[in-house]
Amino acid sequence: MKQQVKKLGDAELDIMLAIWQAPGPVTSTWLQEQLRGKRDWPLSALMTTLARLADKGFVLCDRSTRTNYYSALVSEAEYKTRESRSFLQRLHAGSLPSLVAGLYGSQAIGDADLEELRALIDALEGGKADG
Structure with missing residues (x-):
């Protein structure tokens, strides 16, 4: 275990x-x-x-x-994934749109960041279609 x-x-x-x-x-x-x-x-x-x-x-x-x-003994990726999930769950009830909206509304992220997110989502979705 x-x-x-x-x-x-x-x-x-x-x-x-x-x-x-x-x-x-x-x-x-x-x-x-x-x-x-x-x-x-x-x-x-x-x-x-x-x-x-x-x-x-x-x-x-x-x-x-x-x-x-x-x-x-714990990889960086493993720890970041776990902490990211925990943060998202605790502060945004597991809602990624809530997190992004909060960051955008407070101007912690801008239009360029949203474009980068769109490109990432497109790339991830493209990978699913190939698999």
């Missing part, structure tokens, strides 16, 4: 974004460098957050060498 993935806090998300962009497993020192300027944490705070991410099932810590290596 697949473990239910918990929500990431802002600091945890920053770490996961860095891990997801990495070409392979990373060290805490590498993460600390990647987060410099955004989150200038002492190593102890970073290690505590990494341990929390491991407890939540987001990262695997490989302790087989003298240096710990961290890798993602």
